[in-house]
Amino acid sequence: MLDQPIILLDVETTGANPAYDRITEIGLVEADAGRPTGEWSTLVNPGVSIPPAIQALTGITNEMVALAPTFAEVAEELHRRLEGKLLVAHNARFDYGFLRNEFRRAGVRYSAKLLCTVKLSRKLFPRHAHHNLDSLIARHGVVCSARHRALGDARVLWELLREWRAEIGAETLREAVTSLLRTPSAPPGLPDLSFDDIPEAPGVYLFYGENDLPLYVGKSVNLRSRVMAHFASDHRETREMRIAQQVRRVEWIETAGELGALIREARLVKQLAPLHNRLLRREAELCSFHWRPERPGAPPQLVSAREIDFAQFDSLYGLFRSRRAALEALREIAQAHGLCLILTGLEKGRGPCFAHQLKRCHGACVGKESAAAHAVRLMRAFSGLRMQAWPFRGRIGVRETDASGGRSEVHVLDRWCYLGSAHSEEELHEINSGAKPVFDLDTYRVLARFLKRSHGAVSVVDLAA
Ligand SMILES: [Zn+2]
CATH class of the missing domain: 3.30.420.10 (Ribonuclease H-like superfamily/Ribonuclease H)
Structure with missing residues (x-):
């Protein structure tokens, strides 16, 4: 000692x-x-x-x-x-x-x-x-x-x-x-910042620079130690150094738990487009393939995120940034697995498809392979792209309570869509009756990762009824 x-x-x-x-x-x-x-x-x-x-x-x-x-x-x-x-x-x-x-x-x-x-x-x-x-x-x-x-x-x-x-x-x-x-000193632009004021609790923190320009949004299960880590002198990462030099104001939002912090971070990054967060995905063209193996003759349909029916989420394969990226991915899959261009929807008309002429397609387009056998191979090829199925009956609330038991939130979720967070029964009712689910890729990723990692150890309120 x-x-x-x-x-x-x-x-x-x-x-x-x-x-x-x-x-x-x-x-x-x-x-x-x-x-x-x-x-x-x-x-x-x-x-x-x-x-x-x-x-x-x-x-x-x-x-x-x-x-x-x-x-x-x-x-x-x-x-x-x-x-x-x-x-x-x-x-x-x-x-x-x-x-x-x-x-x-x-x-x-x-x-x-x-x-x-x-x-x-x-x-x-x-x-x-x-x-x-x-x-x-x-x-x-x-x-x-x-x-x-x-x-x-x-x-x-x-x-x-x-x-x-x-x-x-x-x-x-x-x-x-x-x-x-190891506690670092406050950054030069923030001489009065006292790390003791920042709660050791989960939440989101925001760094602002000159003219209140949003610099960075981050989340942590311990706000204080995460913010301090940004200003630790042994940090030699360029981005961290820039943030420490540019920061003029720090703000934070406490949340009851990690999920609330993750969701808010994703939304704030999108809303504020902070200078040092990774470039935002443009989701205007976000799309996926809709396909049902039990209808082997019908090729996968390319659907945009806006038209996706989330009740059919388990028939969706992949999320792509653009139609072009989606078709490119499908073409690669077809080539790698000897699939038919007509039965995958990449080519219109009657067989033989171009791939069969090159002896790549096994011939589902000319009757050499049954549509059902082709569908089995397509399903196998698609398996890696399959979206994680929503593991609940329908709409749910995930309750998070902080370590002291003082702060509690219910996050309302419906088939990977986030509808809002409620702090009271009235708010819960309001969100549940008002909000319409809108799919968001970041929220999907946050939720899928969180639910997988928590292995069911979340407090779920069934709102399906
Ligand atoms: Zn073919």
Whole structure:
């Protein structure tokens, strides 16, 4: 655990603003290889009067600091102790901000890697709402000899780390620390972005650039860690770097579960056409082959997505971006399997077809092969193209509830078409009675993949009746 040399530090101050307020006391515990190696503390003369409320809270009075050294006078020794070490503090940004400003006034450059014990506690014990020092002292049974004094609080941090290691094990603690230390800084165009504000929940996130240009839409089961991954410094992918440089605003929509996030992502990408999402498929000409093996003489019919009757979904083969692509695919299949051009609908008129003249077609067009035998071979050739059959009786709702049980949604689906998501019985009724199914390739893919992967472990409401 924390094998490197670390400093557990706490400062007392004249107020809460690191830009104007000053340090009145510094206390630190030094540790290395998991053992404490020293302690150091000093009162600091802030050069300004300490407000009475703060004097009452910390017990540090104007009289006590009157003869203490100024920060400038201890800066050199303090810097020697801190230099190159991981700085551990409770609400670390606060202490770090004060230290940096005091060092700057003293003409000393200081920067350090930070580990915040509030964030660490939140990560290790997410079920608890409060992570302030008093709550942690009470929860983990740590003794504090001098609460609100710098060294007293710094010692508490050390005791907490020891306690946590004993409670959850060195390995889990190390993993949590490592993951926190990897936390990237906010991108340059978004200096105020706090990753802590982003929920660790499923949903969709949107990045916008200058003039609110949509840059990227993504989804995740954990919004915070996914957004952070975009800005991790070890990311060297060109697209990620561009997004990090261009982003000016981040938005997110929480969903109850993964399916809701997947569906919204597909729709937002289509709606906003963000700069860095993959090029959108143009679906104006999306089409498929409709064919029934039990009618062997009738060749496959090319149907466009708009005319597809989704009740006959299991008679559909393939989804193609254009009629041309569909016919090309069929021609390749016919050639590879020695099928007849007339019985596959690629050629009009009477036999022999052109392929039979080239001795490719087995001769269904001239009676050498029965239509039924040809249909069997066509079915085999088509098997890879077959659309996944809708595994339900008809219209369904898929209910998703988030981990805490607080947020719940019902996604209304009908034969691979998405009709909407309801958060109440009224909304469900409205969607169920109003919306007409419109086929969308991305939604089909999202749903087919999701249902396959979840192996039936979804909460389904039958809406067929
Ligand atoms: Zn033929």
